[in-house]
Each structure stands twice: as C-alpha cells, then as structure tokens.
Amino acid sequence: MQSNEVRSDISDHEDHPGTSGIWTFVFIDMVVFFLFFLVYISERLRLPDIFSVSQRQLDPLTGLASALFLLTSSWCMVEAVHATRRNAERAAALYLNLALLLGAFFAGNKLIEYSDKIAHGLSPVSNGFFTFYFLITGLHFIHVIGGMVFMGHCRMRLSTELASKNFRKKMENVGLFWHFVDVLWLFIFPMLYLAGTK
Amino acid sequence: MEEGAKKAIERGLAWCGPLFVVSIIYTWGIMGHNIPPPNMMAMTPDQLISEYYGKYPEIGAGMILSATFGLFYTIWSCLLASLMRDEHGNVGALSFIELAGGILTGWLFAFCSAMWAACSILTGQVSPEIIKMVHTMTWFIFDCTYMITTIQMCALALYTILNKKQTMFPAWAGWVSAAIGIGFVPLIFMPFVTDGPFMVAGLWNFWIIFTGWIFAFFGVYNFYVLKHVYKSTADQAVAAGRLATV
Amino acid sequence: MLKSQTKPSTIWLILMALSLFSTFVAEGSKHALYAICAIFIIAALKGDLVIIHYMEVRHAAPHWRFIYRSWLGVMVVLLIAGHVIG
Numbered sequence: 023m024q025s026n027e028v029r030s031d032i033s034d035h036e037d038h039p040g041t042s043g044i045w046t047f048v049f050i051d052m053v054v055f056f057l058f059f060l061v062y063i064s065e066r067l068r069l070p071d072i073f074s075v076s077q078r079q080l081d082p083l084t085g086l087a088s089a090l091f092l093l094t095s096s097w098c099m100v101e102a103v104h105a106t107r108r109n110a111e112r113a114a115a116l117y118l119n120l121a122l123l124l125g126a127f128f129a130g131n132k133l134i135e136y137s138d139k140i141a142h143g144l145s146p147v148s149n150g151f152f153t154f155y156f157l158i159t160g161l162h163f164i165h166v167i168g169g170m171v172f173m174g175h176c177r178m179r180l181s182t183e184l185a186s187k188n189f190r191k192k193m194e195n196v197g198l199f200w201h202f203v204d205v206l207w208l209f210i211f212p213m214l215y216l217a218g219t220k
Numbered sequence: 221m222e223e224g225a226k227k228a229i230e231r232g233l234a235w236c237g238p239l240f241v242v243s244i245i246y247t248w249g250i251m252g253h254n255i256p257p258p259n260m261m262a263m264t265p266d267q268l269i270s271e272y273y274g275k276y277p278e279i280g281a282g283m284i285l286s287a288t289f290g291l292f293y294t295i296w297s298c299l300l301a302s303l304m305r306d307e308h309g310n311v312g313a314l315s316f317i318e319l320a321g322g323i324l325t326g327w328l329f330a331f332c333s334a335m336w337a338a339c340s341i342l343t344g345q346v347s348p349e350i351i352k353m354v355h356t357m358t359w360f361i362f363d364c365t366y367m368i369t370t371i372q373m374c375a376l377a378l379y380t381i382l383n384k385k386q387t388m389f390p391a392w393a394g395w396v397s398a399a400i401g402i403g404f405v406p407l408i409f410m411p412f413v414t415d416g417p418f419m420v421a422g423l424w425n426f427w428i429i430f431t432g433w434i435f436a437f438f439g440v441y442n443f444y445v446l447k448h449v450y451k452s453t454a455d456q457a458v459a460a461g462r463l464a465t466v
Numbered sequence: 467m468l469k470s471q472t473k474p475s476t477i478w479l480i481l482m483a484l485s486l487f488s489t490f491v492a493e494g495s496k497h498a499l500y501a502i503c504a505i506f507i508i509a510a511l512k513g514d515l516v517i518i519h520y521m522e523v524r525h526a527a528p529h530w531r532f533i534y535r536s537w538l539g540v541m542v543v544l545l546i547a548g549h550v551i552g
Contacts, residue, residue: 038525038526038527039521039522039525039526040526042391042527043381043391043395045526045527045530046391046392046395047395048534049530049533049534049537050392050395050396050398050399051399052534052537053399053537054399054403056537056540056541056544057403057424057428058424059541059544059545060423060544061417061423061424061428063544063545063547063548063549064417064423064548065416065417065423066548066549067548067551068416082489082492082493083489086485086486086489089485090482090485093478093481093482093485094478096516096520097474097475097477097478097520099520100474100519100520101474104474146409147412150416153409153416153418157406197520197521198521201516201517201520201521202521204516204520205513205516205517208509208512208513208516209506209509209513209541209545211509212488212492212505212506212508212509212545213506213545216488216489216492216493216505217492217501217502217505217506217545217549218498218502218549
C-alpha cells in the first residue's frame with residue numbers, strides 16, 4: 023500500500039447504500055454464522071436421533087410467526103429508508119415505528135418460546151440439539167435487540183437529522199443490518215424447526 | 221536513541237510475532253501433543269496418564285520451551301500497543317487494553333505451559349488423580365480466561381475500524397479480530413461437556429477458534445505490522461494517521 | 467424476472483408466500499429428501515430476494531453482490547448436504 027493512499031472504506035460512493043464498513047461487518051457476521059451452522063451440521067451427523075427427536079419439540083408455527091414478523095419488519099425498514107431519501111418525515115417515522123413494533127413482536131414471541139422450553143425442563147445443557155437451539159437463536163436474538171436499539175436511535179434522531187446525508191447513511195446502515203438479521207432467520211427457521219423432523 | 225537503532229529494535233520486535241507462531245505450533249502443539257488436546261473431561265486419571273502424559277514423554281520438554289516462547293506474544297503485543305496512537309501521536313485507552321490483553325495472554329501461555337510441564341515431568345511420581353487435577357485446572361485457566369484475549373482483540377478492532385486516519389491496518393482485519401474475539405465466548409461451555417463441538421478439543425472450541433486466532437487474527441496483524449515497520453519514518457507517521465506538524 | 471425496482475410490497479408478498487409454502491412442504495411431505503431440498507432452496511431464494519431488493523446489493527460496490535450471493539449458495543450446499551448425508 024502506498025503511504026499516501028487513503029482507506030477505500032472511508033471514501034464512499036454517493037450512490038452506494040450505507041457505508042462500506044457495514045457491508046464488511048455483515049459479511050464477517052455471515053462467516054461466523056456459517057461456522058456455527060457447520061458445527062451444528064457436524065453435531066447433527068454425530069447424533070442424528072437426539073437431534074430428530076429434540077427438533078420435534080419445537081413448534082414450526084412459532085418459527086413461522088417469527089419469520090413473518092421479521093420479513094414484515096424488513097419491508098417496513100425498506101419503506102423507512104425510502105422515505106428518508108425523500109425527506110418524508112411522517113412516512114419515515116411511521117415505518118420506523120412499525121419496524122420496531124414488529125421487531126418487538128419477534129422478541130416477545132422468542133421470549134415466550136424460551137420460557138415454554140425452560141418450563142418443560144429444556145435448557146442449553148439438556149442435550150446437543152438444545153445447546154445449539156439456545157446458542158444460535160440466542161445469538162440471533164442479540165442481533166435482533168441490537169438492531170432494534172439502532173432503529174430506536176434513528177427514530178429518536180429522525181426529526182432533527184432527517185435532512186443530513188449522515189442520517190441517510192445511518193438509516194441505510196441500520197436497514198442493511200436489519201435485513202441481514204432477517205436473512206439469518208430465513209436459514210435458522212428451516213434448519214431448526216422444519217428440516218429432519220421426520 | 222539513534223534512528224537506526226530504533227528501527228532495528230522495532231523490526232526485531234515485529235519478528236517476535238512470527239517467531240511466536242512457529243515456536244508455539246512446534247513446542248506447545250506438536251511436542252505437547254495438543255493438536256488436538258486430550259479430552260480430559262471424558263478421561264479417567266489413569267487414561268490421562270496412559271493415553272497422554274505416559275505415552276508422550278516429550279510433552280514435558282515441549283511445555284518448558286513453550287513457557288519461554290509464550291512471552292514472545294507479549295513482546296509483539298507491546299509493539300502493537302506502541303503503534304496504536306491517535307492523530308496527535310498519543311496512546312489512549314484502547315492501546316492500554318490491547319497491551320493488558322497481550323501481556324496477560326503471553327503470561328497465560330507461559331504459566332499454563334509450565335503447569336502442564338509439571339504434570340508431564342511428575343508422571344509416575346505422583347498419583348494420576350493429582351496429575352488430572354492439575355492438568356484440568358490448568359486447562360480451565362487457559363480456556364476460561366478467554367476474556368483476556370477477547371479484550372485485546374476487541375480493543376484492536378475498535379482502533380482499526382474507528383481511527384479513519386490510519387492506514388496501517390485495513391478495516392476488514394478489525395472486523396475479523398472482533399469476530400474471533402467474540403467467538404471465544406462458547407469456551408464457557410468447555411468445563412461442562414465431554415463431547416461435541418464445545419469440548420476442549422471440539423470443532424468450535426479448539427479447531428475453529430484456535431485456528432482463527434492464530435491465523436486470521438494474529439497472522440493477519442503480523443503481516444501488516446511487519447509491512448509497517450519496514451516503512452520509512454515519514455511514511456510510518458502518515459500510515460499511523462499522524463497530523464502533519466509542519 | 468423481478469426488476470430491481472420491483473415494489474417492496476410485491477417482494478414482501480412473495481416472501482410471505484414462500485414462507486408459508488416451505489412450512490407446508492415440511493409438514494405435509496412424505497418424501498423427506500425432497501422436502502429438505504425444497505425448504506433450503508426456498509430459504510436461499512428468499513435470502514436472494516432480500517439481498518437484491520431490500521439490501522439493494524446491486525447498488526453496492528460490485529464485489530458484494532458476488533460475495534453475498536455466494537454465501538447463500540454455500541449455506542444451501544452445507545444444509546442440504548448435511549441433512550442428506552445424515
């Protein structure tokens with residue numbers, strides 16, 4: 023690298039959504055989750071009966087509801103970002119609120135599911151499957167909470183910062199992260215709740 | 221200190237990084253038969269002796285050597301901390317956290333290696349139960365104090381990503397560093413499992429995080445540190461994001 | 467095929483439909499192998515829709531589209547292979 027070069031990740035193209043850092047971060051996160059999925063599969067191959075029997079204790083409709091909440095929340099976030107680009111404050115506020123609300127529904131659904139499992143004596147140390155169930159959904163849950171915190175921050179700053187380019191980039195970054203959280207669930211849901219239960 | 225001497229020392233310290241990697245792989249990993257380590261939580265004391273310490277007497281020598289080379293990690297971490305300055309040339313909290321993590325990680329390597337050397341050398345002289353106790357306790361210390369290295373990696377990650385003026389380290393290396401640092405967290409499961417990916421020799425808790433730590437974090441930053449210390453003083457200041465004083 | 471300016475609401479409807487369909491396939495299918503392939507391929511298709519239309523990866527730096535879609539492909543291969551072998 024030449025000594026007078028600037029870092030390419032800080033000279034962002036005007037038209038690229040978000041800043042390059044978020045794309046890098048999301049990719050690294052993708053790799054980490056891929057590794058978790060790899061380890062899950064290796065464990066599933068080692069203990070197929072335990073995994074199949076344990077998976078049947080999950081309710082696919084609960085997983086489906088979570089997927090629908092997140093997909094709809096993602097849609098609202100897209101609309102919020104578009105509204106931000108148009109400087110449409112009321113629309114941006116409405117869609118951000120909806121995205122947050124649906125995120126809260128996801129979180130609530132997850133907490134109810136966790137409580138139910140624990141009430142039935144299931145925990146991360148029950149068996150190999152439930153270690154992964156709690157670990158993978160727990161990590162994802164942390165991402166959901168993080169996303170909601172960022173969305174909440176944007177909602178609070180909306181009226182004062184809407185017109186600035188920095189805010190638009192911030193919204194796009196938060197949107198990108200939120201969509202990634204959604205994409206993760208699109209794989210977690212079938213892997214844990216649907217596949218291999220027969 | 222003369223400029224030439226300063227540069228020579230800096231470059232010598234930078235080469236401590238690769239020296240650590242090569243020496244630890246050989247002494248701790250190969251001589252110490254830790255690729256992978258024995259699954260102590262699933263072994264009886266007699267099995268630990270018959271299948272590990274008793275079977276491989278070279279473990280003692282490997283661990284004594286590993287105790288020496290472990291501190292090269294600390295040396296390298298000190299150099300790294302000295303590079304983590306702001307645009308005014310000042311070190312800050314992130315530099316200190318990186319330094320603290322590097323010192324403690326190096327110490328951990330040295331201390332734990334010495335403990336495992338004792339297990340090896342005293343095999344046959346003390347009961348297998350005592351050997352297993354010391355061996356296991358040492359692994360708990362080695363693995364479950366992962367936060368030592370996590371804080372180092374996260375502090376370095378924050379510096380790399382947030383200091384937009386520096387070009388020593390690319391942002392992606394910072395993200396990778398943070399990811400690996402956080403990836404250590406499942407080590408909390410290690411003491412409680414006897415098989416699967418989170419056991420001491422498991423796919424996640426050994427293969428993925430140790431390989432990630434030594435190659436994707438340490439190897440990557442070694443590369444960029446070496447590149448940096450071979451630059452001219454003026455180029456180094458620019459790469460570090462130092463504000464021009466003239 | 468869907469254009470990059472396809473309305474987000476249209477994409478949402480497709481995503482909803484695919485989600486319901488894959489749950490139906492998983493629950494109702496007698497052929498486990500086909501069901502597994504279907505649900506993971508559908509997951510990747512949904513992921514692709516989100517990446518292209520919601521994340522707007524076409525407007526990002528060019529390598530991200532390849533990298534992100536490659537990740538989808540690798541995930542599908544891992545998950546199908548892992549379930550078929552077992």
